[in-house]
Amino acid sequence: MSATATNPVEPFLRMDRIPHIWCPGCGIGTTVNCFTRALMDSKVDLKSLALVSGIGCTGRVAGYVKLDSFHTTHGRAIPFATGLKLANPNLNVIVYSGDGDLSAIGGNHLIHAARRNIDLKVICVNNLTYAMTGGQSAPTTPEHAITATSPYGAFEPSFNLPHLVEAAGAVYVARWTTFHVRQLARSMAEIFKKKGFCFIEVLSPCPTLYQRRNKMGDGLDTMKFYKEKSKVKNGAPTSEVGLTINGEIIVGKFVERDRPDYGSLMKAQFVEALGDRYVDCTETICS
Amino acid sequence: MVAKGTVKIVDERCKSCGFCVEFCPTKVLALSSAFNAKGYHPPYAVAPEKCSGCDLCGMYCPDFAIFGYKNGPAATQEVGDEG
Amino acid sequence: MKADPRGVLTGVHFIDGDQACCEGALAAGARFASGYPITPSTEVVERFASRVPTVGGTFIQMEDELAASITLQGAVWGGAKAFTVTSGPGFSLMMEHIGYAAMTETPCVFVDVQRGGPSTGLPTLPAQADMMQARWGSHGDYEIIALCPNSPQECFDLTIRAFNLAEEFRVPVMFMMDEVVGHMTEKVVIPPADEIEIVPRRHTHKSVEEYLPYETGGDLVPEIAHAGEGYKFHITGLTHDEHGYPNMIPPIQDKLVRRLQNKVREAAERITLYEAEGLEDADVVVISYGITSRVAQRAIELARGQSLQVGKLRLITAWPFPEHIIRELAPRVKAMVVPELNLGQMVREVERSAGGDCQVLAVPHAGGSVHHPEDILKVIVEASR
Numbered sequence: 001m002s003a004t005a006t007n008p009v010e011p012f013l014r015m016d017r018i019p020h021i022w023c024p025g026c027g028i029g030t031t032v033n034c035f036t037r038a039l040m041d042s043k044v045d046l047k048s049l050a051l052v053s054g055i056g057c058t059g060r061v062a063g064y065v066k067l068d069s070f071h072t073t074h075g076r077a078i079p080f081a082t083g084l085k086l087a088n089p090n091l092n093v094i095v096y097s098g099d100g101d102l103s104a105i106g107g108n109h110l111i112h113a114a115r116r117n118i119d120l121k122v123i124c125v126n127n128l129t130y131a132m133t134g135g136q137s138a139p140t141t142p143e144h145a146i147t148a149t150s151p152y153g154a155f156e157p158s159f160n161l162p163h164l165v166e167a168a169g170a171v172y173v174a175r176w177t178t179f180h181v182r183q184l185a186r187s188m189a190e191i192f193k194k195k196g197f198c199f200i201e202v203l204s205p206c207p208t209l210y211q212r213r214n215k216m217g218d219g220l221d222t223m224k225f226y227k228e229k230s231k232v233k234n235g236a237p238t239s240e241v242g243l244t245i246n247g248e249i250i251v252g253k254f255v256e257r258d259r260p261d262y263g264s265l266m267k268a269q270f271v272e273a274l275g276d277r278y279v280d281c282t283e284t285i286c287s
Numbered sequence: 288m289v290a291k292g293t294v295k296i297v298d299e300r301c302k303s304c305g306f307c308v309e310f311c312p313t314k315v316l317a318l319s320s321a322f323n324a325k326g327y328h329p330p331y332a333v334a335p336e337k338c339s340g341c342d343l344c345g346m347y348c349p350d351f352a353i354f355g356y357k358n359g360p361a362a363t364q365e366v367g368d369e370g
Numbered sequence: 371m372k373a374d375p376r377g378v379l380t381g382v383h384f385i386d387g388d389q390a391c392c393e394g395a396l397a398a399g400a401r402f403a404s405g406y407p408i409t410p411s412t413e414v415v416e417r418f419a420s421r422v423p424t425v426g427g428t429f430i431q432m433e434d435e436l437a438a439s440i441t442l443q444g445a446v447w448g449g450a451k452a453f454t455v456t457s458g459p460g461f462s463l464m465m466e467h468i469g470y471a472a473m474t475e476t477p478c479v480f481v482d483v484q485r486g487g488p489s490t491g492l493p494t495l496p497a498q499a500d501m502m503q504a505r506w507g508s509h510g511d512y513e514i515i516a517l518c519p520n521s522p523q524e525c526f527d528l529t530i531r532a533f534n535l536a537e538e539f540r541v542p543v544m545f546m547m548d549e550v551v552g553h554m555t556e557k558v559v560i561p562p563a564d565e566i567e568i569v570p571r572r573h574t575h576k577s578v579e580e581y582l583p584y585e586t587g588g589d590l591v592p593e594i595a596h597a598g599e600g601y602k603f604h605i606t607g608l609t610h611d612e613h614g615y616p617n618m619i620p621p622i623q624d625k626l627v628r629r630l631q632n633k634v635r636e637a638a639e640r641i642t643l644y645e646a647e648g649l650e651d652a653d654v655v656v657i658s659y660g661i662t663s664r665v666a667q668r669a670i671e672l673a674r675g676q677s678l679q680v681g682k683l684r685l686i687t688a689w690p691f692p693e694h695i696i697r698e699l700a701p702r703v704k705a706m707v708v709p710e711l712n713l714g715q716m717v718r719e720v721e722r723s724a725g726g727d728c729q730v731l732a733v734p735h736a737g738g739s740v741h742h743p744e745d746i747l748k749v750i751v752e753a754s755r
Contacts (some may be wrong), residue, residue, distance in 0.1 A: 004296060007345060007354040014604070017615060022349060023328070024302035037346065039309030045604075050597040052444070063604055063616060068597040070447065071442060073470050073604035079404075079437035083452070084446025084597055086428045087402055091448065091598050112433040179310075181346040219349075220305040270423045279376075279426035281401070 012036040014066050021060060025219020026035050027178030027204030030057055031125055033067070036057050038079035038188030044092055051094045052081040054101035056132045057206075058125040075105030078113045083121050084193045087264055092121070092192060099126040099201075100138040107139070114168035114185035114197045116262045120198045121191045124161065128243075135209025142245040146213045161201045166255050173238060173255035177203040177226035180251060187253060196261045204247065206244075214245070242286040292340020292357050294332050300352035301329035307344035307353050311335040316344065371570050373530075375563035376427050382559050387411035387525040387552040388413035392421065392480060393560060394529025395453055400479075400566055401427030406434055406443035406460060409493040411483035414455040414633045421546035439464035439581060447598040447605070451533055451571070453479035457549075461500055461507070469508030470607050471542035472630060475584070477571070479532045481545040482661075483552040484711075486737040491512040496549035497737030498660055498710035503688045504544040511627045513634035515641060516544040516689035518659040520680050522556045528686065534569035535641065539634055540591050546688060548711065550661040550740060578602070581613040584626075590633035634690055643686040644695065650668045652681030653704045654753045657696075659685040659714070662709050662742055664692055669709075669746035678754045688716060696723035709733035709746045729753060 009032065022028050039046065047068065054064035062069040072080045075227035077095045081109040085093045095102075097254065102110050102124050113120060129147055130136040135145040137154050144153040172194050184202060191198035204213055205222035216222060216251045227247060233241075234252040241250040260268070270278040289345060294297030294315060308316045308330055317333040330353065332338065338355060392414045395403070401422065405415035409677045417427040427450070432438040435456055442452035455606065456464060470476055483502050486492025500507075504516045515535050519528045525547060527537075532543040547651035574581050574593035583603045584592045595601040601727035609623045630712060634641070651672050654673075658666040664682045673680045681703070696719075700706070705728055707715035717732040724730050733749050 005293075005354075005356045007295070007297075007350050007351060008342070008353070009345070013351065014615075017298055018351065020350075025304040026349055030306070030347055033346045033348065033351070047600045048598055050448075061604060062362065066602050068599075068602055068605045070444075071604070071608065072596075073466055073607060076436065076440045076467070079432060079441040082430070082432075082437075082446035083402070083446075084448040085439035085444075086430060086441075086443035087448030087450040087452070087596055088596070108433050109437055112437075159417060178347075178567055181343065185346065186731060218304075220309055223306060223309070266428075277424050281426040281428075 003096065009033050009036045012039065012066055013064055020064055021059060023208045025205055025207040025222070026057070027127070027219065028125055030178040030181065031123065031184065031202050031204065034185040035123065035188055037185040038192065039167045040184065040206060042189040042192040044085050044192045048090055048092050049094065050084055050091050051096055052077045052084065052231060053095070054097040054106060055126070056098040056101045056130065057097065058098035059101060070123050075101055078109040078120065078122070082113060085119060093119070095120055095122040097124065098131070099124060099128065099161070100130040103139050103161060103164070106166040110260065111168040114165050114199070115171055117171060117196045117259050119195050119261045119263060120197055122197070122267045123188070124201045125204050125249065126161065126201050127204045127210055129206055129210040131209055135206065135213060137169065142243055144227065145210070147210070158243065159183045160238065160242040162241050165199045168254065169197065169259065170199045171257050171259050172198035172269070173202070174229050175201040175241065176265055177230060177249065177250050177251060178205065179223050179226040179230065182220065196259055206225040290336045290338045290358060291307060292338040292355050294335070294338050294344060294353060294355045296329060296331065297352045298323045298329040301327050302348045302350050303327040303329070306347040306349070310347050311344055312341065340347060371568050373563040373566035373568050374399055378560060378563040378566060379720050380560050380562045382466065382557065384555060386413070386555045387519065387522040387547055388483065388545070389417050390522040390525035391529050391547065392417040393558070394526040395533065396421060396425060397526070397560065397563070397566055398533035400451045400453055402442060402445035402450040403424070403429050403454060404432050404438040404445070404452070405429070405455050406432055406438045407459045408460045410485055410552050410692060411455045411457045411481065413481070414481060421531050421638060434715060435460040435463035439467035439480070440470065442478055443467065443471055446476050446478050447597050453481060455481040456482050457485045457491065458491060458500055458556045461503065465507040468514070468542050469510060469512060470484050472512035472514065473607050474507065474605050475540035476538050476542065477536040478541050479529070479536055479545055479548065479621040482550040484546060492738050494549065495738045496661060496740065497711045498662065499546055499715065499737055501546065501688060501710070501712065501715040504546055513631050514541055514544055515539065515634065515690055516546050517686065518546045518688050519687060520660050520663045520684070521549055521551065522554060522558045525551065525561060526558050527696070530566060530568070531643070534567070537569040537571055539637070540572065540594065543636060544689070546660065548660050560587060563638035582612045585612045586722070587630065590629050590636070638690040638692070639694060641687055642692045642695070644692060645684040645686065646682065648681040649683065649699060653677055653679040654707055654750050655681040655683050656707045656709070656750065657685065657697060658681045658709050658748065659688055659716065662711055665741045665743055666709055668743040668744055669750060672743060673750045676751070678750065680750055683727050685716070689721040691723065693723040695703070696720055697725065699726035703728050705729035705731055707731050707733060707746065707753055709735070709741055711735050711737050711740065722730065
């Protein structure tokens with residue numbers, strides 16, 4: 001019997017915009033596969049989903065997924081997403097953006113949203129560089145790496161993103177690589193069910209820029225590198241998961257904890273202060 | 288030997304990254320010598336009988352150019368849009 | 371449609387402009403504000419924070435103006451009417467997102483309670499030196515609408531108008547107050563809700579299959595949908611086509627930015643609000659806005675007391691600039707006198723529009739206080755010679 005099977009990712013894509021702009025061997029498309037599998041597995045209501053991205057290669061995800069999607073300004077996906085969520089708490093709001101966008105220009109918003117425990121699901125695709133603009137150094141670029149703006153090797157200490165967001169207050173923190181497709185999809189499905197600020201870092205190749213400049217081969221070489229260097233350490237202390245240019249890559253689910261999310265805190269405070277006078281709008285209505 | 292799964296390839300989308308070939312657990316795939324319109328060598332099932340339909344290739348493919356599915360009674364797997 | 375009574379504080383109040391602005395926003399249906407503290411604007415959101423939990427809505431104080439200026443836009447796409455409030459330094463930080471609102475056609479209101487600048491300037495003292503910035507502050511070609519209240523009552527009334535214009539034209543509207551209007555306390559009458567006209571969100575009635583986020587009809591304004599309704603639309607700040615998809619080629623760019631411009635410019639005469647008096651037989655017309663218009667009023671009275679033929683034109687909408695009024699008036703008068711709390715901003719628009727048909731005399735002021743009526747009177751008298 002001949003099957004008329006469809007690629008499970010296609011119903012979630014704006015097929016009229018495929019092929020996408022990402023390079024051969026880039027891992028962003030791989031993360032989108034994991035994302036769509038997670039959507040299916042978690043049975044989350046697709047109508048309730050909104051995806052917000054910033055600027056950069058990963059930011060382009062918003063334009064390819066068939067969801068209510070918002071391609072916003074550089075670094076500001078999280079505050080936009082915060083507004084969406086607060087205006088309509090029934091939305092499941094995903095932020096899908098890159099390492100430069102989220103931790104450099106967006107860094108302030110990252111830590112405050114984590115502090116507040118806004119109910120957002122943040123997928124941070126980390127290719128260790130600003131890829132879209134030509135491969136400049138980012139706060140995540142490991143020391144000694146060559147980039148367009150560190151032509152003699154980066155000398156800035158780089159961010160340990162899981163550590164940063166855990167310290168700021170995130171309730172779910174994980175790191176995977178694009179090699180770890182099944183674990184990544186599982187983590188993504190888990191965060192759809194978890195209330196609060198959830199953060200998944202995904203290491204991904206940028207063969208055109210980061211890997212090329214650092215003579216680390218192409219996308220496939222990088223995937224093999226991830227396979228070789230990764231060590232799954234669920235529950236590892238995030239202070240110990242920093243990255244170096246050639247060293248061990250600790251992956252896993254590092255943090256899963258419970259804290260009341262922003263919405264719950266807000267409601268609790270108002271109920272305590274105002275009692276019956278508090279008007280709780282689960283949906284802020286536009287008149 | 289009847290394959291447990293089938294792999295479906297959209298040649299024109301492939302950019303020969305090689306992920307599917309490398310990470311197929313049963314080594315079903317190899318890059319072909321044929322070209323697509325962009326000049327890339329898409330994969331083909333060199334050992335289709337070994338396909339389990341695990342869809343790891345589909346999960347890895349950054350270009351949405353390949354996926355695998357399990358054969359059998361549920362041969363038509365259409366993932367509907369639940370929105 | 372009529373205002374939602376839950377947000378309307380009907381009655382006679384004795385409040386300042388900042389407070390009145392907040393009440394205007396609530397009356398207009400605003401149920402979301404994101405802000406960041408900055409003198410002399412903060413009281414607007416402080417009041418909103420205090421009012422909104424019993425009206426039904428949300429206020430969040432964000433970590434900076436960069437966030438505040440886009441959080442409100444997320445709220446708009448989530449279904450709310452939303453605004454933010456700031457002053458000079460914060461207004462500067464918000465510029466990128468004002469451009470984003472213009473590009474994505476997000477209906478919203480930005481309140482700027484102007485203070486002395488540049489930079490940190492005079493946090494507690496007035497100026498009107500952000501007027502050009504309100505129009506041109508973000509990069510690229512776009513249009514905005516700007517309103518200038520001159521009293522707490524107008525802070526209430528015109529805030530409603532600002533929201534209505536934002537919804538009608540799907541533009542960010544700049545509400546250009548100044549520190550004196552913001553902090554002066556006067557009688558403010560808030561009518562019953564059923565006497566307040568509200569423009570509702572121009573939500574599409576099209577089906578999911580038919581709807582295109584940026585398809586427009588004759589008035590060049592697209593219909594909106596909100597997240598969570600099943601439309602699965604895409605919004606981007608990149609140059610885009612009717613689908614909302616990035617489409618970055620020159621013909622699409624041309625079509626898009628011209629439409630963004632024309633949707634406001636073609637309706638300019640309809641948008642324009644002004645107060646005119648004595649223009650028919652004037653030798654000199656005093657053109658002013660905001661707090662300066664109240665000082666100018668005194669100067670005009672003094673001048674008329676000296677038997678001078680002085681007309682008054684008060685700009686309530688500063689942008690789009692009412693060129694058509696100036697163009698028609700200029701050949702009929704000897705001079706236009708333009709006092710402003712800046713070193714010459716809107717006067718340039720007057721000059722441009724007058725096209726040399728009459729003298730245009732600025733009465734600049736570096737800010738920090740208001741003009742003395744004598745400063746304006748002097749120029750009127752000179753111009754009348």
